[in-house]
Amino acid sequence: MPRRAGAAARPGAAVTAAALSLPLGGGRAAPPRPGPAAVASHRATHRPAARPAPSPPRPEPAAAGREAAMSLLSALVPLLRVYCIGLLVILHQLRRRLRPRCPPAPVFPTQNGKVAIVTGGAKGIGYQTVKHLARLGMHVIIAGNSESEGQAAVRKIQEETLTGKVGFSLLPQEEALTSVKDCWGGWPWLQHQSCVQKHTSMEFLYCDLASMKSIRQFVQRFRAKSCPLHVLVNNAGVMLVPERKTEDGFEEHFGLNYLGHFLLTNLLLDTLKQSGTHSHNARIITVSSATHYVAKLHLSDLQSRCSYSPHGAYAQSKLALVLFTYQLQHLLTADGSHVTANVVDPGVVNTELYKHVFWVVKVVKWMTAWLFFKTPEEGASTTIYAAASPEMEGVGGCYLYNEERTKSADVAYDEELQRRLWTESCKMVGISDESSRIP
Numbered sequence: 001m002p003r004r005a006g007a008a009a010r011p012g013a014a015v016t017a018a019a020l021s022l023p024l025g026g027g028r029a030a031p032p033r034p035g036p037a038a039v040a041s042h043r044a045t046h047r048p049a050a051r052p053a054p055s056p057p058r059p060e061p062a063a064a065g066r067e068a069a070m071s072l073l074s075a076l077v078p079l080l081r082v083y084c085i086g087l088l089v090i091l092h093q094l095r096r097r098l099r100p101r102c103p104p105a106p107v108f109p110t111q112n113g114k115v116a117i118v119t120g121g122a123k124g125i126g127y128q129t130v131k132h133l134a135r136l137g138m139h140v141i142i143a144g145n146s147e148s149e150g151q152a153a154v155r156k157i158q159e160e161t162l163t164g165k166v167g168f169s170l171l172p173q174e175e176a177l178t179s180v181k182d183c184w185g186g187w188p189w190l191q192h193q194s195c196v197q198k199h200t201s202m203e204f205l206y207c208d209l210a211s212m213k214s215i216r217q218f219v220q221r222f223r224a225k226s227c228p229l230h231v232l233v234n235n236a237g238v239m240l241v242p243e244r245k246t247e248d249g250f251e252e253h254f255g256l257n258y259l260g261h262f263l264l265t266n267l268l269l270d271t272l273k274q275s276g277t278h279s280h281n282a283r284i285i286t287v288s289s290a291t292h293y294v295a296k297l298h299l300s301d302l303q304s305r306c307s308y309s310p311h312g313a314y315a316q317s318k319l320a321l322v323l324f325t326y327q328l329q330h331l332l333t334a335d336g337s338h339v340t341a342n343v344v345d346p347g348v349v350n351t352e353l354y355k356h357v358f359w360v361v362k363v364v365k366w367m368t369a370w371l372f373f374k375t376p377e378e379g380a381s382t383t384i385y386a387a388a389s390p391e392m393e394g395v396g397g398c399y400l401y402n403e404e405r406t407k408s409a410d411v412a413y414d415e416e417l418q419r420r421l422w423t424e425s426c427k428m429v430g431i432s433d434e435s436s437r438i439p
């Protein structure tokens, strides 16, 4: 399978350069002046001089300067905002790390018989999430855009588990399987999996979140298994990619980080509703970021067509995920379904997410990450808490950071904005808008 088949790069659109490039004219270039030869031949014919065509008006230098300044500002402002919030989070993390006594790591009950999907579970925060949920007894499906990396992640977790590199005791597989079968009245494909897996139960299913077609195919393949779904972790993401579009023509941050998960969640909603019970709600966990605090949602330009800033586009996609979660929880509550939706902020974590940042930042990160950044395991802790903690049973519509409920940006609580984004998103991905039926 091709990696990120849906992403069509626009060559040469290196983000910062594009954003900072100054428009030199106001659009059309002036027509070429006639050369000396043309003038001579014109004189030789002695024809009356034709009136020259009026050349298009040249932009006022002041207007061109204003345009350039606006272009520069629209790139710089989101960049500065994102770096400022990043620094604040890093300082907060450092203070927490230097505290004399760290709180003990939470202990979660076993999750035998439960099934989870984790998008982007082959590396980074997603990988750690898969590892921990699988070790708690869940059957975890990694939804990713690289078959080889996904399979390698499954193998690595199995090996680590078998060689005892984990810091907690394992459940006997027999016990886990029995409880899974009890729940669903048999699970034939798990028996096949269990031939390979001793203590953890995982598999990889291809899903390119930059392609609506691929998402629909993933859901079809998942449904064909006729298994329940208790936990959906919307984790995958890209950050600060150069300006490019997904297979369906959406700006990549918005299309992949937000719309991809919007469609995936909606397509899986029926299965989640069937799997949740009064005492054990199914859980949807969506990974956002502190950058949402400094984001602006441009409802009239969600695809950043007017001006593209990678920082602005990433932050906007993360704000959209928070708005989506709150609206989703509102709809689930109105529906009376046993499903909850929460959004988590992992902090600043040392992963490959930063591969598109400016090289100077990469060098600084490389030198200082051990001190300032969370490890991927630490970064996954809030997601795992949201997925498995008894404290979160039946609790939805929360923004979680460091395993605690906290306040998200004020704009995220704007119900009108939540509704309008939901309706617009339904149109974009081509699904019916159920929210219109709910007051």
Ligand SMILES: NC(=O)c1ccc[n+]([C@@H]2O[C@H](COP(=O)([O-])OP(=O)(O)OC[C@H]3O[C@@H](n4cnc5c(N)ncnc54)[C@H](OP(=O)(O)O)[C@@H]3O)[C@@H](O)[C@H]2O)c1
Residues within 6 Å of the ligand: 004, 119, 120, 121, 122, 123, 124, 125, 126, 143, 144, 145, 146, 149, 207, 208, 209, 210, 235, 236, 237, 238, 239, 256, 287, 288, 289, 290, 345, 346, 347, 348, 349, 350, 351, 352, 353, 354
């Ligand atoms: N790291 C941080 O400091 C930080 C801070 C706040 C929020 N977050 C959020 O945390 C989440 C996980 O990020 P991470 O830090 O763990 O980064 P990561 O290591 O780069 O992991 C991102 C995962 O998403 C996958 N992915 C990318 N494009 C995809 C696509 N088209 N279809 C399916 N999967 C795709 C990646 O696969 P490939 O690489 O193989 O494409 C990778 O497995 C993201 O949503 C990110 O925005 C991270």
